[in-house]
Amino acid sequence: MPKMKTNSSAKKRFSLTGTGKIKRKKAYKSHILTKKTTKQKRNLTHTGLVHESDEANVKFMLTIGK
Numbered sequence: 870m871p872k873m874k875t876n877s878s879a880k881k882r883f884s885l886t887g888t889g890k891i892k893r894k895k896a897y898k899s900h901i902l903t904k905k906t907t908k909q910k911r912n913l914t915h916t917g918l919v920h921e922s923d924e925a926n927v928k929f930m931l932t933i934g935k
Contacts, residue, residue, distance in 0.1 A: 879930035891919040891927050
């Protein structure tokens with residue numbers, strides 16, 4: 870059985886933390902920024918974590934675990 874390939878789009882978008890959680894960037898920060906307040910844009914800069922219900926799918930795309 871050959872090795873599974875990592876999903877290329879997933880490896881660009883997600884990274885692992887030291888405790889095994891998955892970091893992600895927040896959405897809505899790429900365009901149409903003129904109508905968003907500075908506070909909104911600043912808060913979208915910070916990274917977030919992938920929700921527990923989606924972790925299995927992301928780990929599968931990154932070929933971590935099953």
